[in-house]
Amino acid sequence: MTSARRVLIDAETTPFYHVINRCVRRAYLCGEDKLTGKSFEHRRGWIVDKVKALSAIFCIDICAYAVMNNHYHLVLKIDLNKAQSLSHRDVISRWQQLFHGNEVATKYMKGEGLIEGELILLDGLIAKWQERLSSISWFMRCLNEEIARKANLEDECKGAFWEGRFKSQALLDEQALLACMMYVDLNPIRAGIADSLQTSDFTSVQERIDELNVERNIQEKTLKKADNKAESITPTPLSPLAEFDGSTHQTTQSGIPFHLSDYLQLIDWTGRAIRHDKKGFIDSNRPKLLCELGISSDSWLISAKEFRRQYSGVSGRWDAMCEFKRKHQNGKWCKGKASSKALHPYP
Template sequence: MTSARRTLIDAETTPFYHIINRCVRRAYLCGNDELTGKSFEHRRGWIVDKIKALSNIFCIDICAYAVMNNHYHLVLKIDIDKSKSLTNHDIITRWNQVTKGHEVATKYLNGDTLIEGERMLLDGLLTEWNERLSSISWFMRCLNEDIARRANREDECKGAFWEGRFKSQALLDEQALLACMMYVDLNPIRAGIADTLQASDFTSIQERIVELKTTSYKSTITLSERSTEEPLKSLVQLDGSSHLATESEAQSGIPFHFSDYLELIDWTGRAIRPDKTGYIDSSQPKLLNELGISADAWITSSKSFRRQYSGASGRWEAMCEFKKQHQHGKWCKGKSYSDALHPSP
């Protein structure tokens, strides 16, 4: 029996979550249908554009993504500090971009006087909307409904477009976050539809590389030559300025420098070979040495992270505690894989 989403996602425990959603029909989410010859590649852009637009509205940031032929992966970060800092005006204007809002909220925005009953109703709405603006469930609902409606209109059909509920994994520490982001970013490489990171279309690693090159180029031109268009919201930065292991900093960014991440993902992509498991032909990257993770354990994780765990990934003790608190002590999966990514000092 499936568990309630509120038992699977808890921003106070960790703000980072791996999300997977799969298309239910044989007609592809994206890619090319060999039977009909029809291309659905443009739908990849739908998904990327929508997650960026929703990230601007919700207090949820994008750490990594990969849009494949019949499914997509996201690594999301709930920005609790941002949610707490929203004013009443912010909450209403953001929520109005998702739904039609409420007439009482509109009166408040217009500066009209509210009677006592309307003020009480508004307080309840503000509390509810603020919670939803930091909810991955609502984020995914808005994303999936929009894509499903557009795809059904294009296919001239009705019915379910997605394969049930989206799946989520809580990422409880640095190793879990790093392994999951690497797993997501290398999806096209593993699937054999790309042979370089730059050619991995509609992935966060491609976007980060393009952004790096664009930033370097923009530094050589004058301010007047730059585009005046408002840029899309950037991915969460890998600046190495925080550590998830300390509770006081658990809401910060991604605790790795992009140069180290790029070195590791390039090395990992080259090491993933179909004819040899865990083949290594160069020295181990800096991040693996710092975390004490063996090359073989890392390559195994990069190939099959999704299947190694169930609802949570991290240190074994933390995984069991998460299951105990949020899923009533359900069986915890992945001890050997967890121990491999978290070697004893």
């Protein structure tokens, strides 16, 4: 029996969640239909563009993503502080980008006077919309409905496009977040679709590497311009991916609690280990993050390949996983004890 979203997603317990959705039809979400030869590759762009657009409206950050042939993965962070700091106008403006809103809210935005009953109604609407703007369920609803409509229109058919409601995993700590992001970013390499991070199309790690290269090119050109006493180049805005802030305590986190350089070192090392045909993997030379977290190479590589199947609904330290199940799912059986202890060797 499935559980309600309100017991699977609790932003107060952890802001980080891994979500997955799969296409129901043989024609695939993306890729190429071998029977008809028709390509659906452009639908990958639909997913990525819509996820970024929704992230700019919702108080939800994108930590990682990967769009595969018949499913996609997202690692999301709920920003409760941002949601709670939104003004009434911010809430209404954001919500009206998603739905028509309400006549009373429209009057308020125009600066028209409201009677007492309308003010009471407006307060209720704003409270409801503010809560929804930090809801992964509403985020996924807006994403999946639009993609399904566009795909059905293109395929000239009706009916369900998605296999069912999205699946979610709560990520309770840094080890779980790191392992999950690695699992998501390495999806194309693990599936044999790509042979390097740079060629892993429609993944967050490819985008981060491209952005890093753009930043370096801009800095080099700016320095050259400065040497020639010319005007410096204004950097172009980067896409809305969550930033790596390096902080290790949840109370001080403004983004992802690792440094980008350490993450890229680890994912390159892991990718080379997964693909045995890649040169440069040295088992004894563990990346900095694994040494700091005390995770063995073997345990890490198993997690990078099997993370989705190692757990059910929640990942983290074993006692925290059991507490999450007890609190939110009435002590329902918890899967992944051995995997959890392998990623959390310290008591």
